[in-house]
Amino acid sequence: MSEAIDPAKAAAALMQALSSTFAEMAFIDVEPVAPGRAGPDRFSAKATSFVRAAIDVLRPVSCRIEIECQASLKERIEATLFQERRDEAPGEDEKNREDSLLEILNVISGVFLTAYFGPGPDIKLELPQYLYFSDGSEGAILAEAAADAEGDPIRAVLRSIRYRY
Numbered sequence: 001m002s003e004a005i006d007p008a009k010a011a012a013a014l015m016q017a018l019s020s021t022f023a024e025m026a027f028i029d030v031e032p033v034a035p036g037r038a039g040p041d042r043f044s045a046k047a048t049s050f051v052r053a054a055i056d057v058l059r060p061v062s063c064r065i066e067i068e069c070q071a072s073l074k075e076r077i078e079a080t081l082f083q084e085r086r087d088e089a090p091g092e093d094e095k096n097r098e099d100s101l102l103e104i105l106n107v108i109s110g111v112f113l114t115a116y117f118g119p120g121p122d123i124k125l126e127l128p129q130y131l132y133f134s135d136g137s138e139g140a141i142l143a144e145a146a147a148d149a150e151g152d153p154i155r156a157v158l159r160s161i162r163y164r165y
Contacts, residue, residue, distance in 0.1 A: 005061070005063070005142045005158065007143045008143075010143035011143040011144060011145050012115075012145075013112050013115035013116040014065075014144065014145035014156040014158060015032050015145040015147065015156075016115050017108045017109075017111035017115060017156070018030050018108060018147055018156050019031075019032075019147070020111060021104055021107045021108045021111055022149060022154075025107060026076070026077045026080045026081065026104065027080055028073075028076065028080070028149050030148070030149045030150075031147060031148050032145065032147050033146050033147055033148050033153075049070050049071040050068065050069075050071070051068070051069055051070070051071050051101065052066060052067070052068045052130070053066065053101055053105050053129065053130050053131060054067075054129060054131050055126060055129075056125070056161060057109065057113065057124070057125055057126075058125065059121075059122050059123060060117055060121040062161060062162075063158055063159060063160060063161060064138075064158070064159040064160075065105070065108065065109045065112060065156065065157070065158055066131070066156070066157040066159065067101070067105050067154065067155070067156050067157075068154065068155045068156075068157070069101075069149070069152060069153065069155070070152050070153065072152055073149055073152035073154060074101050076152070077100045077101055077104060078097040078098075078100045078101075081097070081100050082100070102128040102130070103128075105128045109125055109128075110123065112156075112158075138159055138161075139161045140159065140160045141157055141158070141159055142158045142159060142160055143157075144156065144157045144158065
């Protein structure tokens with residue numbers, strides 16, 4: 001990452017992005033908590049219902065934005081976004097339901113970047129993806145925001161990444 005990130009400003013922008021995106025897209029209220037409360041103990045490798053997704057930001061800075069949550073929250077998001085369609089055509093749009101969390105991450109990233117850098121920056125994002133395992137090369141945590149999403153913990157993490165070409 002070529003630009004220094006202010007951890008306090010980034011954490012506040014991450015929290016704002018989590019809160020506004022979940023409220024507007026999934027109708028879920030997200031309240032901040034101390035990072036340790038929704039942090040590593042709730043999202044450890046031992047947690048069986050843990051979901052983690054990431055999107056790499058290429059511009060205006062090089063970094064990765066991750067969200068971590070319990071599978072129950074992912075299922076609530078899917079149900080909210082696709083309830084009407086599921087009632088009309090059961091079994092259809094399975095892939096779209098699976099991508100619900102990835103779409104929310106995409107919006108969170110745009111909201112975060114706009115909150116942090118202001119309107120008008122040239123933004124370039126990779127496609128969001130689920131992270132199924134850790135290879136130990138995730139990068140240093142620059143900022144994080146931990147929250148409670150109506151009883152389900154959620155955490156957004158901003159990481160430093162270095163691309164290898």
